[in-house]
Amino acid sequence: RKEVEQDPGPFNVPEGATVAFNCTYSNSASQSFFWYRQDCRKEPKLLMSVYSSGNEDGRFTAQLNRASQYISLLIRDSKLSDSATYLCVVTIYNQGGKLIFGQGTELSVKP
C-alpha cells in the first residue's frame, strides 16, 4: 500500500466549478500535512499547510481527519490559472522533515 494515495484524476472542470481532491495516508505517525501545487514541467510549490481544525485561504479549503487518515482540498470558483497538478504531502514524526508525496492529481480548468 502506498504511504500517500490520491484521487487518480485527471479532473476536467469548467471555469467557476467547485472541485474536491481526496488523499489518504497510511502511517499513523504522520505529523504534518500539506498541499503542494506543481505546474507543468516546473518545481512543486507550497499551496497550503493542512491543520486539524481545517483551514481556508481564499478559494481554497483544506481539511484533515486524523481518525480516518484523510486529507482533502476544496477549490471553489475554479480559474483557468488553477490548472496544475496538486500533490498531497505528509511528513512522519522524527524523520528530519522528509516529505512523502502522493502521485498527484491533475486539474484542468476549461473556459
Next chain:
Amino acid sequence: NAGVTQTPKFRILKIGQSMTLQCAQDMNHNYMYWYRQDPGMGLKLIYYSVGAGITDKGEVPNGYNVSRSTTEDFPLRLELAAPSQTSVYFCASGAGSAYNEQFFGPGTRLTVL
C-alpha cells in the same frame, strides 16, 4: 535571494557515463534534499542532509551518491548511469522542522540512453 538553484537544466547521458548534478541554496537552510520524479508519479526522496558533513539515504538511494561540505551546496553524483535513472531531479531545502515549507529548485531533466 536566488533561493534554490540547480545546474544543468537538461542533460543526456549515455549508459555507463557519470555526472554530478549541482544544487545550491542561499537561504541558510540546514536541511537539503534530493528527489526524483518519474512521469505521472510523485516525488521520491533519494538522499537528504541535516547539515554540513551529514548525509543519509532516502527511499531510492541506489546508483547515487551525495556530499555536503558546505551549508550552501549539496551535489548529487550519478556513477554508471542507467536508463532507469531517466527522470527529473529536484533539489530542495528547508529549515528542517516537519512543519516548515520546503523550497524546490527548478529541476534537472536527465535522459540516459
